[in-house]
Amino acid sequence: MSPRKCLDCGAALRGRSDKKFCSDQCRNNYNNTINREANSLVRNVHSVLRRNRKVLCELYESGKKRIHKDALLVSEFNINFFTHSVETEKDRLVTRYCYEYGYRIMDSEYLLLVKNTDLLEV
Numbered sequence: 001m002s003p004r005k006c007l008d009c010g011a012a013l014r015g016r017s018d019k020k021f022c023s024d025q026c027r028n029n030y031n032n033t034i035n036r037e038a039n040s041l042v043r044n045v046h047s048v049l050r051r052n053r054k055v056l057c058e059l060y061e062s063g064k065k066r067i068h069k070d071a072l073l074v075s076e077f078n079i080n081f082f083t084h085s086v087e088t089e090k091d092r093l094v095t096r097y098c099y100e101y102g103y104r105i106m107d108s109e110y111l112l113l114v115k116n117t118d119l120l121e122v
């Protein structure tokens, strides 16, 4: 069996078999790196969702309710990201939300913009 190595700096480990780091500094460094990557991912996703919300908000507040789906094919909108989706029981129409603003997929061409402030009461 090859000697165990510190997960952070790669130095050979001595002592307890469950030891993963050679020092507290290496353990902190390793955990900080992992947290930094996770935080950065969360930040990036959050920024996409915020941008999507802004696009939906501006369309909705401008008074438009029924829009062609191409209206969302603007550079700052990413259709792969939304916070949650709701399907109507009766006609199975899906509404995708970015926070309180959403779009209901009416057919292959048109979307209905919606705002759901019920979320604010959670």
Ligand SMILES: [Zn+2]
Pocket: 006, 007, 008, 009, 010, 011, 021, 022, 023, 026
């Ligand atoms: Zn180390």
